[in-house]
Structure formats: structure tokens, C-alpha cells
Amino acid sequence: MKPWETVEREQVPEVGEVTLARRDGEYVLRVRGQTLMSSRQHGSEVAMADAGCAHVAGTPKARVLVGGLGFGFTVRAVLxxxxxxxxxVAELLPVVVAWNRGVLSPLAKSPLEDPRVTVVEGDVGRLMRKQSGAFDAILLDVDNGPSALTHPNNESLYDFTGVSVAYGALRPKGTFVVWSAGPAPSFVKRLEEVGFVVQTLHPAAHGAKGPRHTLFVAKRPR
Structure with a gap:
């Protein structure tokens, strides 16, 4: 098997080393040496768009917030x-935006070049606090789950206040979807305490026999 080739590397304050590596056409993004995502395992990112946007597929002027750019597959699926x-699209790491405009652009057919897309380089939680009742769907994929954080400040996205902020940023009957590598029962309970109606899905990461990820699909009833 071929070794991984480091394509890009950057030290990011408060995050650590962020690395983009490639092997046989597959890209992986690593933070502090831990693999955060692979370009071959994006089935759950597409499922995230399906679950979050099904109710607005034919709605004029629908507004969708994607928290976490990744390799652009979720944004492409929404479009x-x-x-x-x-x-x-709210992305905390400018280097990830730069890579998506450059070497990673072909993976998801250049979604950031679409005129329907606006990129905000910054914290998605701060953006939601400023956008009350603004979105039909919010798709959050910034960590490996509510308790597996890539940035220490992200903890505030998943506590009671953070979930309440997401609820307030949605329009009536909007949907909040959170990606996770695995189950998080306490997070489901928190979503329900805020007022969401929650469904948990387990889509395949890649193909029918691949590993499965977890999607928390939380609907605002009113």
C-alpha cells in the first residue's frame, strides 16, 4: 500500500497542526494527528443534507446554514x-476554505464557486446568535460529535444554551441536524429539553457495508 503524501500543513492558533494528506486519490484531513474526515467516506454528509432539507426542497428563497465546510460534500448536496x-457556510479555519477553493475544489464540483453560496470565516455559534429566525435548516458538522471536539470552544455549541441558540436561529418548522461519529444519549435529551422533536439516523459512511455515523435530526415544531 502506498504511503500517505502530505499535501498541505498549517499550524492554527488554539487548534494545532492541521494537515491535508493524499493517497490513491483519497484525501484525509487531520487535526493534531487525528483523522477528522476522509473524502471516501462522505455518505453521511450527503444524508445530512437529505435529512435537513427534505422539507424545503421546493421552497422559494429557502435559507440553509452549513456549519463546517469539510471537503464541501454537504454544501454540494444542499445545492x-x-x-x-x-x-x-460558516467555517472556523480559513485554511480549510483556502484548500476548498484550491486543491480540494474538484472533489465536490466546486460548490464555493456557486453564486448561491456565501462563506463566513468564523464561529458558527456566533453567527447563529446574530441570525434569529433566519434559517430553514442548520446542518452542523464541525466536530466528531458533541463530546469529541476539534476546538475547545466548540463545547458551547452542544450545551443547553448552544442548542437553544440553534432553536432560535431556525424559522418555524425548521430542522437542525448534527453530525456525530457515534451515539450521544445525553445530547438527544438536551435537544428535547429545548423543544426539538428528535430522530436519530445512522447512515453509512461509504457504501452499504462501511462504517455508520450518527445524525441527530431535530425538528422545531413551531
Missing amino acids: DRVPNARVV
């Missing part, structure tokens, strides 16, 4: 499924 959407 393909909701042609009339306006998509805001």
Missing part, C-alpha cells in the same frame, strides 16, 4: 437538492 436555496 443539488434545493435549487432555490441560499446557503451560508
Whole structure:
């Protein structure tokens, strides 16, 4: 098997070393040496767009917030499924945005070049606090789950206050979807305490026999 080739590397304050590596056409993003995502395992990112945007597929002027750019697969899936959407992408790491505009651009067919997309380089939690009742769907994929954080400040996205902020940033009957590598029963309970109606899905990461990830699909009833 071929060794991994380091394509890009950057030291990010408060995060540590962020590395982009490649092998046989597959890219992986690593933070402090831990693999955060692979370009071959994006089935759950597409499922995230399906679960979050099904209710607005034909809605004019739908607004969708994607928290965490990754390799761009979630953004591409939203654009393909909701042609009339306006998509805001909040990404904390400018280097990830730069890589998506460069070497990673072909992976998801250059979603950041689409005029329907606005990129905000910054904290998605801060953006949600400023956007009350603004979005039909919020898709959050910034960590490996509510308790497996890539940035220490992200903890505030998953506590009671953070979940309440997401609830307030949604329009009535909006959907909040959170990606996770595995189950988190206490997080489900927190979502329900805020007022969400929650469904947990387990889509495959890649193909029918691959590993499965977890999606917390939380619907705002009103």
C-alpha cells in the first residue's frame, strides 16, 4: 500500500497542526494527528443534507446554514437538492476554505464557486446568535460529535444554551441536524429539553457495508 503524501500543513492558533494528506486519490484531513474526515467516506454528509432539507426542497428563497465546510460534500448536496436555496457556510479555519477553493475544489464540483453560496470565516455559534429566525435548516458538522471536539470552544455549541441558540436561529418548522461519529444519549435529551422533536439516523459512511455515523435530526415544531 502506498504511503500517505502530505499535501498541505498549517499550524492554527488554539487548534494545532492541521494537515491535508493524499493517497490513491483519497484525501484525509487531520487535526493534531487525528483523522477528522476522509473524502471516501462522505455518505453521511450527503444524508445530512437529505435529512435537513427534505422539507424545503421546493421552497422559494429557502435559507440553509452549513456549519463546517469539510471537503464541501454537504454544501454540494444542499445545492443539488434545493435549487432555490441560499446557503451560508460558516467555517472556523480559513485554511480549510483556502484548500476548498484550491486543491480540494474538484472533489465536490466546486460548490464555493456557486453564486448561491456565501462563506463566513468564523464561529458558527456566533453567527447563529446574530441570525434569529433566519434559517430553514442548520446542518452542523464541525466536530466528531458533541463530546469529541476539534476546538475547545466548540463545547458551547452542544450545551443547553448552544442548542437553544440553534432553536432560535431556525424559522418555524425548521430542522437542525448534527453530525456525530457515534451515539450521544445525553445530547438527544438536551435537544428535547429545548423543544426539538428528535430522530436519530445512522447512515453509512461509504457504501452499504462501511462504517455508520450518527445524525441527530431535530425538528422545531413551531
